[in-house]
Amino acid sequence: MSYLLRSWQGAVALLLCLLALTQLPLLGPEAPLPVGSGATSVILLLIAGGALASFLPIPSAALAAILFVAAHGAAWLLIGSVDGNEGHAGSAFFLLVAASWLLGWRCITVLADIEPNGRAAETVLRLLIPAIFGAWILILWEAGTRGAGVPFILLPPPSAIGERIGNSLPILAADVRQTIFKAVLFGYVVGCAAGFAVAILADRVTFLRRGVLPIANLMSALPIIGVAPIMVMWFGFDWQSKAAVVIVMTFFPMLVNTIAGLGAAGAMERDLMRSYASDYWQTLVKLRLPAAMPFVFNALKINSTLALIGAIVAEFFGTPIVGMGFRISTEIGRMNVDMVWAEIAVAAVIGSVFYGVVALAERATTFWHPSNRGG
Template sequence: MKSASWQAIVALLLTVAAAATLPLFSAASGRVPSSGMTAILFVLIAASALISLLPQSKTSRATVLFIGAHGGAWLLLSSLAGNEGFAAKPFFLLMAACWLLAWRTVSEIVEIKTSSRADDTALRLLVPAIFGAWILILWETATRGAGIPFVLLPPPSAIAARIVGSLPILRDDVRQTIFKAVLAGYVIGCGAGFAVAILADRVAFLRRGLLPIGNMVSALPMIGVAPIMVMWFGFDWQSKAAVVVIMTFFPMLVNTVAGLAASGPMERDLMQTYASSYWQTLLKLRLPAAMPFIFNALKINSTLALIGAIVAEFFGTPIVGMGFRISTEIGRMNVDMVWAEIAVAALAGSIFYGVVALAERAVTFWHPSIRGG
């Protein structure tokens, strides 16, 4: 037996067990799926599992498994309409079988060898896409199939519908929180931290005095700082940007100071033999060596900035903003809107982090961590 074939075998056994314990939904359900749709569902999952066990190329096997896993999951989720909370054990057995087929799909995709760099990149992106899709599928299955109360955890479909229906509100919230508070605070905080790090590297007194203070400030509770910033800078986005500046300044300072010390003594001695000045050594040796540390701080701050701005909006803001919307809607028990804001924030944070990571690959292409990736 091949190392990955057990998923298909277990999926086949689960399909047989589900067929022996029909129906998919309890007798109290509102709408029973047609026998034709149920037959197609069983045939699709079982046939995909069986065909994947035959000798064939990894690309063909991955394609068959992908169709069986996601086609079966789509049919199962489609059958939930009118049957929320009435899914029986066969329903969950079939969904587990589809999940196992998707698991093996990812295993096959990872082992596919391509001659094109573009194809290899596409396959590498397909793996996390399938993984993320199945988080949503299992989430949808648990909430709608098991009848989890909406107020505790809404299904992804309801969150997506809320996002589509609230695009103007979400657009205004994103503009207020991200394009004003987060970006302004991020640029000012990271820029100031970088500039002070260069100064601290030049003046030993600042380096010895600022770094311990930086560690202390990093431990300050954000919920204590945010109300003070609101009192100082008002209720608009400026106070949230101030919180972001505080949260991003010291990570950039500490990482940059550490990065400036990362160049080796032999390289520094070589620059001295060339009679290089401090600034020549800084620009041509020490800053390039510090770039991995600087980008590490930029990536850390990309998430801290978003969290800081959203939490700061809990303590006073105009009637717009992601933090304001979350605190207001949770009081009204509109949990789907809360989750919509969370989803948009997660998407924005991921894009922000991805842009910084791409810039890191372009700037530090020479670093072993980038060349090895």
């Protein structure tokens, strides 16, 4: 009984499949390109087969493979049926999309319950599960916008955004080079390094610590839309002004987190260092900085997203005719929404990779920390 309860997605998917049979065809009578009965039959068989398989005593890996093929095969055929028929999808179409999504959900659940055998299998599962989850966000987005005929100007489907990315690679590469490899990286390195150095200095000088922290909390609350135009006036329209905005945005999170981390070492450990006649710098290097590393990496991860946001928003207030923020602001004025979404998608991917690199560095550096020893 517990297995049947855990397989409720299959039961609901089968119910939706039966309900869709009463609502056929997939498209309305006014659709310019009718869908053949063969394609509809394959979709129904895939969903019904996947739903029934979820109740059988099949090994988890095999069941996950069956559900994966059934869910994604049906979704691919359903999206193909509305290609050229945007806005003409009937209720059967949306019922079958929902049934396919439930099979995809069940596939993820089965994969999450698998006990990996070895490091390689664990890595594959940790990558596969979020990949399937993310793919279904795109599938539902594509099916919803095409099936319901959402106006392109409001929300283009992912396929249109992907096509725009493929056709605009030189433009996107130039924008990434201007925004990421110039403004973001330079500002991130300088801002984080300056915040870390000032935190060490403030930790050493009590007077400075008591004066810097309140000001840091105040400055961290400054709105970027107020700082960005001032930096453009001070440093010009090129990437230097955007790097200055990134420095301002990344300096204070690093400062506050590092100061907090330097105070994380326990009193017993400090007493032990004093009993060894360690001076300030020896205690700092051998005890307090290692204890502060989780706080420092927390600031680095926060700043990895803040830097990207700061540089893009700063480009709204003045930039040469290149850059991700410049492209977003100009293309939205021309109603080229797919290009705007292409820039957003590229920024999201770069930001995720940036964050992931910092997270991997944290895992390699602070492997001894309890937050990393379990996973």
